[in-house]
Amino acid sequence: METRLQTTELAIREQANQASSVAGYAVYWNKPAVITDTTGRKFRETFKPNSFTFDEVFGLVNHDIRNILATRSAGLMTVEQDQHGLRFEITLPDTTLGRDTLSNVRAKNYKGASVGFNVVEDRWDFKGQPSVDILKAELKEISLTPIPAHTSTVSVRCVPLVNLSDKKRQLYKILLPR
Numbered sequence: 001m002e003t004r005l006q007t008t009e010l011a012i013r014e015q016a017n018q019a020s021s022v023a024g025y026a027v028y029w030n031k032p033a034v035i036t037d038t039t040g041r042k043f044r045e046t047f048k049p050n051s052f053t054f055d056e057v058f059g060l061v062n063h064d065i066r067n068i069l070a071t072r073s074a075g076l077m078t079v080e081q082d083q084h085g086l087r088f089e090i091t092l093p094d095t096t097l098g099r100d101t102l103s104n105v106r107a108k109n110y111k112g113a114s115v116g117f118n119v120v121e122d123r124w125d126f127k128g129q130p131s132v133d134i135l136k137a138e139l140k141e142i143s144l145t146p147i148p149a150h151t152s153t154v155s156v157r158c159v160p161l162v163n164l165s166d167k168k169r170q171l172y173k174i175l176l177p178r
Contacts, residue, residue: 023089026113026142044131050081054139059090063143088142109146116141
């Protein structure tokens with residue numbers, strides 16, 4: 001499984017006694033990023049629109065399966081692809097990890113969202129700096145992380161959940177302007 005990270009701007013909006021969620025874009029389409037592989041070689045990577053397939057997706061901290069915040073199957077995480085990129089929302093649990101995550105978002109210690117994926121189809125170009133277009137990939141997880149690799153900006157916000165199913169569109173319009 002490969003992982004990629006995005007730089008984020010984190011903001012918090014809360015109300016007393018309400019669950020919080022982290023929402024934003026984990027990937028923007030057609031925004032190249034320079035990636036360094038495990039051997040130290042650099043290449044440019046671009047995710048093409050709607051390149052992800054997914055079923056079960058984990059919401060993690062730092063790609064650590066021991067630090068699960070949410071899963072799609074539990075209904076605590078949503079993932080969708082729109083015209084801008086791969087959008088997600090993770091409902092933070094009322095656990096030590098959830099509260100610590102909220103504190104780290106508040107303190108701006110988590111600066112990125114990262115995707116863990118398996119490449120299904122890609123297209124490489126080795127003229128000049130090597131580059132790859134990710135055409136199809138299986139999304140496995142989205143992590144919050146303090147060490148982003150991608151430099152494109154992703155709006156990740158921590159917001160209160162107040163009957164979110166009814167107010168989801170309003171929150172998205174406020175928190176994630178297009």
